Amino acid sequence: MNSIFSNPESPLFGRAYAEVITERLSREKSLKFLRRGFSEVGVEVDDGELNEVVDRLDGVIGWLTYYGYSRSVGGRDLTSIFNDAINLAREELENFLKLRVSRRYRVVLKLLASGVREWGLLKRRLEDYEGSPISDRVLHDVLTTLKMHSIINEELEFTDPIVKEAARGL
Incomplete structure (x- = not known):
């Protein structure tokens, strides 16, 4: 990470940065997070799907948010959301x-x-x-x-x- 900020060729050279560390949510907190979010936007998602999502995303807040947004705003199905998330992560790895x-x-x-x-x-x-x-x-x-x-x-x-x-x- 420091190489990005210490490389004179980088557009971020010389800029300050802060590291944000997030912790995984527990299973219970993950379910509560998703249920509350869906409740706020008036979208119903069955418990079976929520449990599968929580099992697969293992409390990673960013992916829980990505799923919730994709599901509520786009009305997308679980498979396409996961496939898109994996493709995004693959791009980052590449x-x-x-x-x-x-x-x-x-x-x-x-x-x-x-x-x-x-x-x-x-x-x-x-x-x-x-x-x-x-x-x-x-x-x-x-x-x-x-x-x-x-x-x-x-x-x-x-x-x-x-x-x-x-x-x-x-």
Whole structure:
């Protein structure tokens, strides 16, 4: 993140920035958030759909808001909303990957999205992809960058279920 603000070529060079950290809503708070929003705009959504949404979005406020807005204003169906959200997240990942010289990031993201989280297996699969051994440092640097950008957490899990889905399709 700091590279954007410290690069003289960037339109944001020299500008101040603030980091906003949001927490996931609990299942109960997610349902309450959606129900209240739909109530305010006079839209009825059945509990089955709300439960599915909460299960899939795992309390991420931004995606809950995206769903609520898309469902209430556009009257769109659940499948199209999720597909559009995944496409948006994929675009963001592609933009992130454009800034990385190494194709390793794409491979690691796909491996993590497929459930590979054990260090040794992750490294072996990356070596298989590259066709040659890599140092531990290489994998460490890739994972550290993904963590620094809040794409994954310390347990090598995606921090956002929609981004995880998007990474599967890279």
